Amino acid sequence: MGWWLLHVDLDQFIAAVEILRRPSLKGLPVVVGGDGNPERPRQVVATASYEARALGVRSGMPLKAAAKRCPSAVFLPSDVEAYQAASVQVMATLARFPVLLQVYGWDEAFLGADTDEPMVLAADVRQAVLDETGLSCAVGVGDNKLTAKHAARFAKPGGLFQLTGATWPDVMGALPAADLWGVGPKTTKRLTALGIHTVLDLAGAEPALLIEHFGQRSGTWLAATAVGTGDTTIDTEPWIARSRSRETTFLTDVTDPDELAGHVSALATALGASVVADGRQVTHVAVKVRFSSFYTPTKVMKLRGGPTTDLDVIAGTARTVLAKFSLQRPVRLLGVRLDLELPD
Numbered sequence: 001m002g003w004w005l006l007h008v009d010l011d012q013f014i015a016a017v018e019i020l021r022r023p024s025l026k027g028l029p030v031v032v033g034g035d036g037n038p039e040r041p042r043q044v045v046a047t048a049s050y051e052a053r054a055l056g057v058r059s060g061m062p063l064k065a066a067a068k069r070c071p072s073a074v075f076l077p078s079d080v081e082a083y084q085a086a087s088v089q090v091m092a093t094l095a096r097f098p099v100l101l102q103v104y105g106w107d108e109a110f111l112g113a114d115t116d117e118p119m120v121l122a123a124d125v126r127q128a129v130l131d132e133t134g135l136s137c138a139v140g141v142g143d144n145k146l147t148a149k150h151a152a153r154f155a156k157p158g159g160l161f162q163l164t165g166a167t168w169p170d171v172m173g174a175l176p177a178a179d180l181w182g183v184g185p186k187t188t189k190r191l192t193a194l195g196i197h198t199v200l201d202l203a204g205a206e207p208a209l210l211i212e213h214f215g216q217r218s219g220t221w222l223a224a225t226a227v228g229t230g231d232t233t234i235d236t237e238p239w240i241a242r243s244r245s246r247e248t249t250f251l252t253d254v255t256d257p258d259e260l261a262g263h264v265s266a267l268a269t270a271l272g273a274s275v276v277a278d279g280r281q282v283t284h285v286a287v288k289v290r291f292s293s294f295y296t297p298t299k300v301m302k303l304r305g306g307p308t309t310d311l312d313v314i315a316g317t318a319r320t321v322l323a324k325f326s327l328q329r330p331v332r333l334l335g336v337r338l339d340l341e342l343p344d
Contacts, residue, residue: 004118005232006111007140007148008094008125011157013107014047017086018076020134025049029073031057031066036077038067042249042332046078050157086133093132097125100234110145112234122160146230149181168228173200180225187222190214202226240342245286246271247335253292254331261319267336268318272311281307281341282314287321288335296333299324307341314338 010016014032019025029052034043045066048057055070066073087106095101099121100112115121122139129137140151141162150172151163163171172179177199178188190213196202203226211219224230246267254260264287275282286300301321303313318336 001114001116002118003143003232004113004115004121005142005145005148005234006099006113006118006122006125007142007145007152008109008111008129009138009140009152009156010090010107010129011136011138012047012049013086013135014078014083015049015052016135017083018079019049020086021082025074027051029055029057029070030076031063031070031073032076032078033063033066034077036075038063038075041251048073086135089133090129090135090137093128094125097121097128100236102234102236103238110148110234112232119160119162126158126160142230144228144230144232146181146225147228149230163228165228169200169203172228173198173203175199177202177226182225183222187214187218199226241340242342243337243339244271244275245335245337247288247333249290249333250331255327255329257327260327260331260334261322263334264318264322264336265315267334268315268338269311271336271338272309272314275338275340276309276311280343281309282338283307283341284339285314285317285321286337286339287318287325288333288337289322289325289327289331290333290335292330292332294332297325298335298337300337300339 015030018030018032030049031045031052033046034040041064043063045057045059045061045063047059052070052073057066057070057073063075083106091103091109094109094111102110104110113121118141122141126137126139129135136158138152138155138158139160140148140155142148142151143164147163147165147168151161155161175198177183177191177196180199191202194213196205202222207219207223210222214222248263248267268285272282282303284300284302286298288296288298290296299321301317303317
């Protein structure tokens with residue numbers, strides 16, 4: 001028996017849940033986001049079906065821009081509760097297999113299994129998810145989380161793929177280093193400045209060079225990732241949120257500091273109420289401000305009296321944090337994040 005990691009990645013998850021509820025939408029370009037009205041300003045795409053993506057619609061794009069690129073699209077409002085319910089059903093299906101399960105988000109999970117036939121297990125998992133939930137998923141098989149994650153990317157949509165350290169150079173070597181899981185735009189820019197463009201380039205870089213430019217921890221991680229080395233453990237502990245956030249985008253920019261204070265207080269109070277209802281305590285309050293220029297700073301403050309469930313304290317701290325900003329420019333968006341005390 002060998003230890004294998006499987007990465008289960010649901011296909012176009014949010015759009016798929018909506019299409020499952022409305023079968024007549026199958027095969028059509030579907031865009032989900034905001035209240036589903038692309039005529040309203042400052043709403044963005046949460047997800048798009050593959051048909052909409054083929055026409056240039058992307059997550060994070062303004063709904064109005066999505067409508068211009070894909071005027072035939074069906075626009076739907078986000079329904080978080082429906083997506084959470086579908087995710088729970090999927091994870092319950094995965095938990096019935098003889099595996100270790102690590103939930104990795106609404107639409108992703110890692111499975112750890114002792115098996116001599118990982119691809120057979122992957123096929124069974126894919127079919128069970130489809131049969132029990134009606135949702136399609138891709139399943140990547142690897143000898144660690146990194147190879148499994150990338151295998152699932154090759155498997156999408158709805159397929160199976162196996163990737164190991166032995167096959168990594170041939171499969172991944174010619175791809176851009178930016179394609180590696182965990183390598184973001186800033187790291188990519190710095191790698192490019194060093195003449196490192198592909199995964200093969202990164203694999204061939206001297207670890208000392210990477211440590212010099214990225215620090216001990218990140219440099220060592222980059223060197224290991226480039227050759228397909230990754231974590232093989234599965235964390236089966238239930239996922240517990242360390243923070244919770246809420247934000248609002250104004251239909252027109254706001255300039256009045258008192259009005260902004262009222263908005264941030266309302267956000268903090270509503271968010272605090274949901275946290276308290278779940279039996280959690282707040283340790284820090286952060287406020288995010290997006291100005292009309294799209295400059296988006298965030299400031300955070302630790303609660304002076306320690307963890308609390310007092311909504312007045314939470315809202316008051318949010319107003320105090322907001323007051324640390326220079327609010328002389330029009331504000332497009334306000335957000336509040338509450339950091340939470342972890343349970344014992």
